[in-house]
Amino acid sequence: MQRYDLPEGMIQASGGSDAHPGYMPGWGNDFESEVLPGALPQGMNSPQKCEYGLYGEQLSGTAFTADPPERTWTYRIRPSVKHSSRYERIDLPYWCSAPHVVEDVTSLGQYRWDPVPHSDAPLTWLTGMRTMTTAGDVNTQVGMAAHVYLVNTSMQDEYFFSADSELLVVPQEGHLRFATELGIIDVAPKEIAILPRGLVYRVEVLEGPCRGFVCENYGQKFDLPGRGPIGANCMANPRDFKAPVAAYEDREVPSTVTVKWCGQFHRTNIDQSPLDVVAWHGNYAPYKYDLTTYCPVGAILFDHPDPSIFTLLTAPSGVPGTANIDFVLFRERWMVAENTFRPPWYHKNIMSELMGNIYGQYDAKPQGFVPGGVSLHNMMLPHGPDRDAFEGASNSNLGPEKLDNTMSFMFETRFPQHLTRFAGNEAPLQDDYISCWDTLEKKFDGKPGVK
Numbered sequence: 001m002q003r004y005d006l007p008e009g010m011i012q013a014s015g016g017s018d019a020h021p022g023y024m025p026g027w028g029n030d031f032e033s034e035v036l037p038g039a040l041p042q043g044m045n046s047p048q049k050c051e052y053g054l055y056g057e058q059l060s061g062t063a064f065t066a067d068p069p070e071r072t073w074t075y076r077i078r079p080s081v082k083h084s085s086r087y088e089r090i091d092l093p094y095w096c097s098a099p100h101v102v103e104d105v106t107s108l109g110q111y112r113w114d115p116v117p118h119s120d121a122p123l124t125w126l127t128g129m130r131t132m133t134t135a136g137d138v139n140t141q142v143g144m145a146a147h148v149y150l151v152n153t154s155m156q157d158e159y160f161f162s163a164d165s166e167l168l169v170v171p172q173e174g175h176l177r178f179a180t181e182l183g184i185i186d187v188a189p190k191e192i193a194i195l196p197r198g199l200v201y202r203v204e205v206l207e208g209p210c211r212g213f214v215c216e217n218y219g220q221k222f223d224l225p226g227r228g229p230i231g232a233n234c235m236a237n238p239r240d241f242k243a244p245v246a247a248y249e250d251r252e253v254p255s256t257v258t259v260k261w262c263g264q265f266h267r268t269n270i271d272q273s274p275l276d277v278v279a280w281h282g283n284y285a286p287y288k289y290d291l292t293t294y295c296p297v298g299a300i301l302f303d304h305p306d307p308s309i310f311t312l313l314t315a316p317s318g319v320p321g322t323a324n325i326d327f328v329l330f331r332e333r334w335m336v337a338e339n340t341f342r343p344p345w346y347h348k349n350i351m352s353e354l355m356g357n358i359y360g361q362y363d364a365k366p367q368g369f370v371p372g373g374v375s376l377h378n379m380m381l382p383h384g385p386d387r388d389a390f391e392g393a394s395n396s397n398l399g400p401e402k403l404d405n406t407m408s409f410m411f412e413t414r415f416p417q418h419l420t421r422f423a424g425n426e427a428p429l430q431d432d433y434i435s436c437w438d439t440l441e442k443k444f445d446g447k448p449g450v451k
């Protein structure tokens with residue numbers, strides 16, 4: 001993506017260029033990064049006094065005893081506990097959390113929405129989050145929520161963290177900056193960002209307006225899927241995930257931190273920017289990932305495999321092989337299967353499937369599922385190619401064909417997804433969606449032979 005200057009007053013560790021965000025490669029690595037030489041203690045975490053008068057503070061993203069534990073040590077200008085008011089409840093009515101079952105909105109069904117339109121009103125990362133579905137229970141840390149974000153305004157002296165969740169951000173329009181405690185991540189369409197639970201950040205608009213999708217994971221963290229027979233290479237390769245180098249600002253201005261906690265939002269005042277981490281080391285970090293580095297593996301002779309072959313990240317649920325969430329990417333690829341109906345088959349699935357279109361055409365739905373749009377095929381509800389896709393794929397000449405200029409994704413969860421009032425009543429729902437299957441004809445006539 002285009003490279004943007006750092007925020008004024010932000011100083012960054014070496015590893016990036018002076019002016020632009022810098023990144024360190026490798027999913028799950030034990031990273032270390034310091035802006036000032038010697039700020040990071042070597043060989044230990046808690047010296048009696050830290051260099052430069054910094055405070056040491058640990059951020060634990062897993063239980064201390066998890067295997068492997070994920071945590072990061074920060075060396076910061078002030079400990080994050082220094083805030084100047086108690087937490088006060090605030091309302092963000094469009095950002096909903098499970099359980100959230102709206103009585104007069106029916107979640108059972110096949111649904112599709114046009115892109116949620118941008119707004120003329122100023123919307124930040126907090127006020128612009130529009131929850132479409134929720135699943136599971138935020139209090140017991142199972143399930144997820146799917147959101148569309150509409151952001152046209154930067155957060156100023158305003159910071160946020162979610163104690164409830166890890167956020168997987170999928171931009172569809174516009175460029176966003178996540179200025180986090182651990183450094184800066186810039187993202188554009190064709191990239192994703194992963195923001196771990198508990199990490200403080202502010203979100204800036206680099207080029208707006210911005211729209212995209214968020215999967216809010218209440219459960220165990222996203223991980224790379226097991227590779228099984230695929231082996232060490234292809235799909236999402238660990239080195240293509242990038243964590244930011246350390247960056248800090250020493251800004252003493254009245255500011256707020258908003259916390260999402262058990263589905264509610266609370267705000268506290270602080271007298272400084274909390275992005276004051278001068279050095280850090282550890283394996284609990286935000287990442288960005290370029291979706292064009294995803295190397296799809298597929299059927300190279302016949303048939304259509306389950307879409308699990310396109311899993312980019314998976315968040316376990318505790319039941320082996322049954323994810324709390326799979327993040328699945330449908331991107332450009334060659335179709336070569338012989339004597340095969342190549343698009344997705346008709347099916348019902350115990351997992352519920354929310355899809356978003358980043359750009360281009362999706363093979364099962366040549367029309368109607370447009371960039372910025374969302375579809376939901378909830379638990380055990382039948383779906384599959386529309387009539388045009390069915391007729392086209394049943395009758396086409398099966399040479400090698402490139403599916404080009406296409407990128408859609410799926411948030412697939414083991415839990416049923418419940419529509420919010422926004423999704424049911426305010427968002428641009430396509431009332432006639434199910435009619436895309438109406439015109440599928442009966443071809444059976446009792447006589448042998450393909451029809």
Ligand SMILES: O=C(O)Cc1cc(O)ccc1O
Binds near residue numbers: 306307344353383410
């Ligand atoms: O429903 C969908 O379009 C997603 C999907 C794609 C695919 O290739 C196989 C199964 C599936 O659910």
Ligand SMILES: [Fe+2]
Binds near residue numbers: 344349353383
């Ligand atoms: Fe499906």
